[in-house]
Amino acid sequence: MIQRRLFWVYLVVITSLTGCALPTPSEQASSTEVNQRIIDAHQQKLEQLQQWSLSGRMAVIQKQNKERDSFYINWHYQPHQQVIRFSHPLKGQLAKLTVDDSGALLTDSDDQERWAPSADALLYRLLGAAVPFEQLHHWVLGRKTNSLKSVSYHKDGTLAQSAIFHRGQNWQLSWFYDQDKVQTVTLPEQIHLESPDLLIKVQVNEWQ
Numbered sequence: 331m332i333q334r335r336l337f338w339v340y341l342v343v344i345t346s347l348t349g350c351a352l353p354t355p356s357e358q359a360s361s362t363e364v365n366q367r368i369i370d371a372h373q374q375k376l377e378q379l380q381q382w383s384l385s386g387r388m389a390v391i392q393k394q395n396k397e398r399d400s401f402y403i404n405w406h407y408q409p410h411q412q413v414i415r416f417s418h419p420l421k422g423q424l425a426k427l428t429v430d431d432s433g434a435l436l437t438d439s440d441d442q443e444r445w446a447p448s449a450d451a452l453l454y455r456l457l458g459a460a461v462p463f464e465q466l467h468h469w470v471l472g473r474k475t476n477s478l479k480s481v482s483y484h485k486d487g488t489l490a491q492s493a494i495f496h497r498g499q500n501w502q503l504s505w506f507y508d509q510d511k512v513q514t515v516t517l518p519e520q521i522h523l524e525s526p527d528l529l530i531k532v533q534v535n536e537w538q
Contacts, residue, residue, distance in 0.1 A: 368487035375515045376473045381408045383538040384470070388416075391529040403532070407467050427452075429463075450497075459528055460497035470532060472505055472518045488516050501525045513537075 389400040401424065404415040411430040417423045425438045427449070434449040436456070446452035449463040468475050469489075478492040489505045506520040517537050523530045 364483040364485060364487055369483055370487075372472075372487035372516065373474055376471050379471060379515065382471070383407070384534050385536045385538075386532060386534040388533070389529075389531040391531075393527055393529060405470075412467055459525075460499060461528070461530070462494060462496040462501060462523070466523075469503060469523075470518065470521055470534075472516070472521075478503070486516060488518075499525050499527075 383404070383406045385404050386402070387400060388403050389398060391398045402417045402419065404417070406413045411428070413429075414427045415423055416425045416427070421439075423439060425436055428435045428437070429449045433445055433447045434452040436444045436452060444452060444456065446455055450461065453459070453461045453463055465475050465477060472489045474481065474489060474492075477494050477496075478489075479494065481492045482490045484490045484507065488507060489503075491505070492503045494501050494503065502522075502524045504522040504524075505518045506522075507516060508519045511519075517534070519534055521532050
């Protein structure tokens with residue numbers, strides 16, 4: 331239990347902060363019979379996004395004891411490096427996660443560092459849970475990867491739901507979109523990753 335809590339204590343997260351509560355997305359219909367040409371056209375647009383940034387919020391819920399942690403994130407992605415900053419509106423930056431070709435490094439506000447050969451390995455060491463981080467930079471865009479199974483789509487060809495099997499655990503993925511927002515490329519407003527033990531929600535407030 332101490333190991334599972336280490337990462338979120340490490341971020342000095344205040345879990346009762348109502349300002350970090352994520353909105354509940356509206357129900358959105360999905361289907362496994364969407365025209366493949368519509369799906370392919372959308373995925374081709376996503377493939378062109380080689381570098382991007384997002385700002386938003388993340389919530390992590392431990393389902394067995396119903397403990398919830400939430401914080402703000404700022405995520406910058408480039409092909410060979412991604413940097414995620416975790417912050418609190420009053421405390422400022424809590425930690426920074428840097429992932430590149432050499433491995434994954436977590437640096438806290440006191441400049442203490444934790445390193446591992448991969449982000450998956452680092453999160454397992456800190457959380458005691460096998461979180462499928464390595465492909466998250468694809469999924470947060472709504473980009474399909476070969477590991478996704480039982481995929482369903484929204485009528486506009488965007489990902490709706492899928493499943494993966496990661497290190498002995500089944501994970502369910504769900505994507506939600508702001509249907510009133512006009513975008514050149516349709517990008518998710520929320521993505522949920524859920525295992526028997528954890529529910530992780532990413533809320534995107536702004537794409538750049």
